[in-house]
Amino acid sequence: MASELPLRVAYRLPEWVRDVAPPPGTLVPSDEERMRLTIRLAEENVRRRTGGPFGAAVFRRSDGALVAVGVNRVETERCSLLHGEVMAIALAERALGAFTLDEPPIPPHELVTSCEPCAMCLGAAFWSGVRRIVCGAQREDAMALGFDEGPVSEDSYAYLAARGIEVVRGVLREEAAAVLRLYRDLGGGIYNP
Amino acid sequence: MASELPLRVAYRLPEWVRDVAPPPGTLVPSDEERMRLTIRLAEENVRRRTGGPFGAAVFRRSDGALVAVGVNRVETERCSLLHGEVMAIALAERALGAFTLDEPPIPPHELVTSCEPCAMCLGAAFWSGVRRIVCGAQREDAMALGFDEGPVSEDSYAYLAARGIEVVRGVLREEAAAVLRLYRDLGGGIYNP
Numbered sequence: 001m002a003s004e005l006p007l008r009v010a011y012r013l014p015e016w017v018r019d020v021a022p023p024p025g026t027l028v029p030s031d032e033e034r035m036r037l038t039i040r041l042a043e044e045n046v047r048r049r050t051g052g053p054f055g056a057a058v059f060r061r062s063d064g065a066l067v068a069v070g071v072n073r074v075e076t077e078r079c080s081l082l083h084g085e086v087m088a089i090a091l092a093e094r095a096l097g098a099f100t101l102d103e104p105p106i107p108p109h110e111l112v113t114s115c116e117p118c119a120m121c122l123g124a125a126f127w128s129g130v131r132r133i134v135c136g137a138q139r140e141d142a143m144a145l146g147f148d149e150g151p152v153s154e155d156s157y158a159y160l161a162a163r164g165i166e167v168v169r170g171v172l173r174e175e176a177a178a179v180l181r182l183y184r185d186l187g188g189g190i191y192n193p
Numbered sequence: 194m195a196s197e198l199p200l201r202v203a204y205r206l207p208e209w210v211r212d213v214a215p216p217p218g219t220l221v222p223s224d225e226e227r228m229r230l231t232i233r234l235a236e237e238n239v240r241r242r243t244g245g246p247f248g249a250a251v252f253r254r255s256d257g258a259l260v261a262v263g264v265n266r267v268e269t270e271r272c273s274l275l276h277g278e279v280m281a282i283a284l285a286e287r288a289l290g291a292f293t294l295d296e297p298p299i300p301p302h303e304l305v306t307s308c309e310p311c312a313m314c315l316g317a318a319f320w321s322g323v324r325r326i327v328c329g330a331q332r333e334d335a336m337a338l339g340f341d342e343g344p345v346s347e348d349s350y351a352y353l354a355a356r357g358i359e360v361v362r363g364v365l366r367e368e369a370a371a372v373l374r375l376y377r378d379l380g381g382g383i384y385n386p
Contacts, residue, residue: 001218005211006261006284010203018198025194068199078292079283080320081274090272091199099271119349120316126343127273127313150319151352156312159344 011077013070013087014050017041021057021069024095028064031112035136035172037069038114042084042179045071046186053183054084054115058092058101061108061131068092075189085113085121089128102129110134114176115142116169119150122160132166136176145180146190204270206263206280207243210234214250214262217288221257224305228329228365230262231307235277235372238264239379246376247277247308251285251294254301254324261285268382278306278314282321295322303327307369308335309362312343315353325359329369338373339383 020040028034034057041055052072059066070087074080088111093099101109110132111125116139125133139149157167184190213233221227227250234248245265252259263280267273281304286292294302303325304318309332318326332342350360 001258001260002288003216005206005214005217005259006288007206007208007210008203009205009283009287010201012202013198013200015200017200021198023196024198065194066198067194074292078290079286080292080294080322081279081283081286081317086274090202090274093272093274094202095195095199097271099267099273101273118316118320120313120320123311123313123316123343124274126341127311129273148319148356150316151349153348155346155348156344163341 009079011073011079011082011087013073013091014048016044016048017069017071020044022066024066024068026066028059028066031134031168031171034059034064034112035114035134035176038112039136039172039176039179041069041071042114042176043182046179046183046188051076053179053188054113056084056088056111056113058088058109058111058130061110067109068095081120083118083121085111085117086124089124093128100129102131114179116149117152119152122152122156126160126165131164132168134171135167135169136172137180138170138173141173141177141180145184202272204266204272204275204280206266206284207241209237209241210262210264213237215259217259217261219259221252221259224327224361224364227252227257227305228307228327228369231305232329232365232369232372234262234264235307235369236375239372239376239381244269246372246381247306249277249281249304249306251281251302251304251323254303260302261288274313276311276314278304278310279317282317286321293322295324307372309342310345312345315345315349319353319358324357325361327364328360328362329365330373331363331366334366334370334373338377
């Protein structure tokens, strides 16, 4: 064991992300277009073997300007926390220099994710201050592959709704779920099953 | 807005942590002693104004060897994800070079936290693979200060129990809750209220 307690961590997205996603500030006006971007990120992540089959992105609420994206990096960066949503939120907060995505002068933001958030990511989205969450594949699609989504229930969504957070589910669900199956078919690992 | 998407994040604990916590590998045999360490970390974090009133640590399950510690760094590192538990899990996985705290050759581990985990941290603990979670202050103690713990219920704990994760609550609750009140009395910010 090391002689001193560890104090620092650092994580990164693969460089190809900048080839697949448009530059920050690009307006992506519809839920479908935003979802298509996160699905594309998830699929590239699988094909390039740089992580699990999940992508996410943070957009400015008013006009859909792209702020940051994320893909699952659990196995590649060796950290169980690095789901696509966590990466997108962390990078959005870094880009904005703020620990909240909704407090003046920071305008409201929303999170788009290629799969319904697990318990950790739902909580992470809640704490980030995003005012809206848009989901593609559904919990059942991830569970069908053996991923355990943790303690998330309809009560969890009701809790967020009661605090003014809108959640939209099932946008391009089939395309998003297809990436999960692609991952399985290419032999991707289901960690912490 | 920057011209390129952000790809990297890096976070750190304050240096004083190494003065307060013993070196990694130190055996801390009882729940009370482990909890006392996380409470001490939380209190120092408040007094030195380096973060919120929460501390956590990861220990090897078999003998209580300390692996890593964490304190809340949300405001100081400008990231809503950096609760004490998240920092402790991230640093423990870094120390072990693994994305799970329970898969051979990695032995089972446990998480000790000065306050019951919020929704994000309960999910983070679940994904980390820890086999046991020990909590000090209770959800109500944090809520009394205005912190919102998110969608966590008795069902959440039952979900973890059904997957073999033991949760022990209320260890040194009074001492742990006193740090929360200290934070309030010193004028600490309640973010995302």
